[in-house]
Amino acid sequence: MIALLALLVLGQNGDEGPTPAGTLVADTVEREWVDQVLEDGRHQRFGTADKGPVHVWRPKSYQRESAAIVVYVHGFYVDVDQAMLEYDLPAQFRDSGRNALFIVPETRSAARDPLWWTDLEALLKTVEKRLRIKRPPGPIIVVSHSGGYRTVMDWLKHPDLTQVLLVDGMYGGDKEFKRWIDGRAEKPRQFVMVGYDTETHAEWFLKQQAEVVRLDDLPYLYDELTTAQRNAPVLYLESVRYDHMAMVTTGRLVPWLLHALR
Numbered sequence: 001m002i003a004l005l006a007l008l009v010l011g012q013n014g015d016e017g018p019t020p021a022g023t024l025v026a027d028t029v030e031r032e033w034v035d036q037v038l039e040d041g042r043h044q045r046f047g048t049a050d051k052g053p054v055h056v057w058r059p060k061s062y063q064r065e066s067a068a069i070v071v072y073v074h075g076f077y078v079d080v081d082q083a084m085l086e087y088d089l090p091a092q093f094r095d096s097g098r099n100a101l102f103i104v105p106e107t108r109s110a111a112r113d114p115l116w117w118t119d120l121e122a123l124l125k126t127v128e129k130r131l132r133i134k135r136p137p138g139p140i141i142v143v144s145h146s147g148g149y150r151t152v153m154d155w156l157k158h159p160d161l162t163q164v165l166l167v168d169g170m171y172g173g174d175k176e177f178k179r180w181i182d183g184r185a186e187k188p189r190q191f192v193m194v195g196y197d198t199e200t201h202a203e204w205f206l207k208q209q210a211e212v213v214r215l216d217d218l219p220y221l222y223d224e225l226t227t228a229q230r231n232a233p234v235l236y237l238e239s240v241r242y243d244h245m246a247m248v249t250t251g252r253l254v255p256w257l258l259h260a261l262r
Contacts, residue, residue, distance in 0.1 A: 020079040021109035025052035025116065040094045046130045051116040052106030053080060056127055057090050061099065067136035068100040069124070070258065073107050075146025075169070075248070080106040083248075092251050096258035101136050103127055107151045120155040143257065144169050145248045156180040163190045165257050168244050170198040174205050181209065184233055192261065194218070194247060196239045209234045218242065218253060225260050235261075 018026075032047030041059045048054065070093070074083035083089060084104060093102045103124075105117050117123045120140075128135055139162040144152045149169040153176045155161060164180070170193050181191050195202040206212050213232035217240045219225070229235060239247065247253045 016112070019108075019110040019113050020077065020082065021052065021106055021113050024079040024081060025050070025106060028052045038090075041090065043090055044131060048126065054106070054123070054127065054130075055080060055084050055089075055104040056131060057093050057102040057104075059094060059099065062101070063099055064101075064134065064136045066099055066138065068098065068138035069136060069140045070098065070100045070102045071120070071123070071140070071142050072102065072104045072254075073142065073144040073148035073151050074104070074109075075144075075148050076109055076111075079109055080104055087248050088251060089254075092254045093258075095251065095255035097255075098258050098262060100138070100141075100258075101127075107148055111147065115151055115154060117151065118154045120158040120161065139163060141165070141258070143167065143254060146244065147171065149173055153177075159187070162188060163192070163261065165192045165194075165261070166198075167194050167247050167253065167257075168196045168198050168239070169193075170195065170202045170205060172201075174208070177205070178208060181234060190231075190233060190235065190261070192235045192237070192257065194237045194239055194253065194257075196242070196247070197244045199238065202236060206234070206236055212236060214238070216240075219256065219260070220252075222256065222259060230261060 028047045030047050030049045032053060034045040036043040041057055044056045045053055072089060074080060089104060105123055124135055140160045141163040142152055142155060143165045145167040146169050149166055149171055152164060153173040156176055177191060181189060183189060193202050212234045213229050215237045218237055242250060242253055
């Protein structure tokens with residue numbers, strides 16, 4: 001855990017070569033376009049001039065009028081194309097059973113990468129423009145793994161962001177996340193943390209929160225939560241079965257989070 005935290009904070013100072021995300025952003029051009037109609041949904045990928053590719057997935061049963069928006073932010077060491085393929089994110093989105101517009105933008109793969117999408121609204125408008133669609137009216141949910149937390153910090157100011165799910169990603173931003181949680185008096189908000197490598201930092205953060213519901217381990221796929229757990233303003237789940245990477249590679253945790261906290 002200490003070694004991983006050091007890499008996140010220091011940005012792998014010993015290796016100043018190109019990062020996976022930086023390389024992909026540099027190689028991406030705006031005219032790139034992929035549109036795949038699959039058995040279980042529709043996958044589209046488009047390029048941008050300076051922020052890399054963006055992936056969008058919609059389930060086969062997608063109904064815009066009742067859909068949510070789910071933005072997935074990948075962690076370090078991979079670019080967005082690798083995350084989509086190696087983690088099989090479309091299958092994880094499908095298995096969640098959520099009626100949602102799933103958006104996966106490029107983000108940092110190392111601490112020295114810039115923050116390409118600092119404005120969540122700009123990302124949503126870009127998706128609308130490039131896909132020629134209207135965004136669904138449902139809640140905006142952000143799922144972030146590991147070092148992706150830094151991108152999420154800049155998105156907290158979006159007025160329609162209602163749910164933040166940090167998958168072993170509580171490496172910092174304590175003041176910003178606490179301020180966002182405290183704003184629930186004005187609008188309903190939920191902050192969910194899953195801890196493994198970040199357990200120590202998460203526990204320290206939780207001591208500052210007035211209302212916290214805890215689970216000692218992760219439930220199994222499609223297990224339901226109690227009303228109190230599901231509606232908790234701050235929910236903390238300690239992982240015993242999945243380590244830092246298994247949380248996003250096994251295809252079990254992310255679908256469960258999106259299903260159980262729907």
